[in-house]
Amino acid sequence: MPDAPLLEIESLTFRYRRATEPALRDLSLTMRDGEVLLVAGPSGCGKSTLIRAINGLIPHAYRGEMSGAIRLVGRSTGEMRLREISLSVGTLLQDPAKQIVGSTVEAELAFGPENLGWSPAAIRDRIASVVEAVGIEALAERETFALSGGERQLIAMAGALMLEPRLLVIDEPLANLDPATAHRLLGLLRDLADAGRCVIMVEHRVEDALLLRPDRVLYLENGATRYLGAVDGFLRAADPEAVRLPFEVVLEHERKRAPGPTSALPPRPAADPSAAERLVFRDVRVNLGDREVLAGLSAGLGAREVVAVLGPNGSGKTTLLRTGMGLLRPHAGTVEVNGASITGRTVAELARVFGYVFQSPSQMLFSRTVREELLFGPRNLGHPIGDPDTFSMSLLRRTSLDNEDGILDRPPMTLSFGQQKRLALAIALGLQPPTLVLDEPSAGQDHRTANAFLDEVLAIAGLESVYLVTHDVDLALTRADRILVLRDGRVVANGPPAKVIEDEELWIACNLQITSLMRANRAWRPPEGRLLDAATLAGYVVSQQGGPRPTETDSRL
Secondary structure: OOOOOOEEEEEEEEEEOOOOOOOEEEEEEEEOOOOEEEEEOOOOOOHHHHHHHHOOHHHHOOOEEEEEEEEEOOEEHHHOOHHHHHHHEEEEOOOHHHOOOOOEHHHHHHHHHHHOOOOHHHHHHHHHHHHHHHOOHHHOOOEHHHOOHHHHHHHHHHHHHOOOOOEEEEEOOOOOOOHHHHHHHHHHHHHHHHOOOEEEEEOOOHHHHHHHOOOEEEEEEOOEEEEEEOHHHHHHHOOOOOOOOOHHHHHHHHHHOOOOOOOOOOOOOOOOOOOOEEEEEEEEEEEEOOEEEEEEEEEEEEOOOEEEEEOOOOOOHHHHHHHHOOOOOOOEEEEEEOOEEOOOOOHHHHOOOEEEEOOOHHHHOOOOOHHHHHHHHHHHHOOOOOOHHHHHHHHHHHOOOOOOOOHHHOOHHHOOHHHHHHHHHHHHHHOOOOEEEEEOOOOOOOHHHHHHHHHHHHOOOOOOEEEEEOOOHHHHHHHOOEEEEEEOOEEEEEEOHHHHOOOHHHHHHOOOOOOHHHHHHHHHOOHHHOOOOHHHHHHHHHHOOOOOOOOOOHHHO
């Protein structure tokens, strides 16, 4: 007789108390020790609700109407205390800022065992073991406030492992990690599964997540199961516009589509190289705690271009742009905005130039309602508003949040992570800045929503430039006019995307991934020297009707 399931979900339906429609509909799932499940689907499909049901937050913390059953090791989670559930289920949240409570890495890792009464010696031994397993030796002595978003993600992962849970539930772990670190994390999860742990991972970046070698994929739409089965079947059934798939899979989908008229490559606004630089750094040094994060960095970002900043976790990407906006002050060197030093200029003054969307949107949300969030900045800067509700809804319309029921009166923290990200953009747009700074803009967004999000941003009237901090290599290469690659607080590469990726040795040394889309762009060499997104490139390849063969072998795609 096979072992009893670790997790059983039977016909689960759940509707949040204030919602009109269920977030999950008649979902059934069984998981056993050693299994790996990848959960995918568009934003708002019920993935986060599923995680809350598994780790006990539903029904203990989130109220609503629930039917069906959730059993953990044979017991109903509704009859277990959260403390009991936490001994079997470890959770890594989408936003690590909401999960870390310790002021130092050591205090954070010790938090769970201390609350369970472990001895100091046992805690020290377990910390040493987890630190080595996650590969965070360099972070072990750090204060958590000085960590980058990706470094916090690793600490949160280590914290989830401290109690040695049988089941790990992980919500979008790759969004904040550089590709090499993401691959290392996936390798760790695979090792844990091979040793008998059960892993459930929610992830939009399916191409990267496949490195985990999941046993099954659960695809959700509108809270319901649309697919549950092997990876091969999922790749045949998945919509390439909704989830990010390997390029060869996207190309195969394109070949199977009904033939239609061949469309020209989409136009793309060109950068203006003659425009003055908006943001200039001259030998800038910034310390966070006892660590030098920017080490004599010099760079210029144009007034009319899209610039993407890439690099390993902790390389200084976010610190660079926060320093440019006056949120951090350099210890040495100078920063200029529109040709003038920012010394003596307030953050409020610089906010008229830069609109900033934080990596963790909850860090910029503090008002009681969405309406108050949207009105706070414009009122303080003296911008004309007119009717407050009309003004607020116009901003929400530009970020695809206007169709949410009662959105203006909702507390911002009740929105999903992806919705908070779009709200943060709406707040930034309300200040009418000529430049937007987006920190990890695709985090919390499915493939379709992330692309629509950036399409809307780049089409905003009056917006002159966009600066992106991202670990999403494909997004950066296909959207940016210029790439800055940072390592150890310095710029190590600077130029057009097609030029920057020529140095593969440097690219890999900066923990960046050579993706299937990069190889495909290099192989087919589309006109104008542009790097195309997967859907556009697949359409271009198919339109050649088998004519020009790729300049590199298909084995590299």
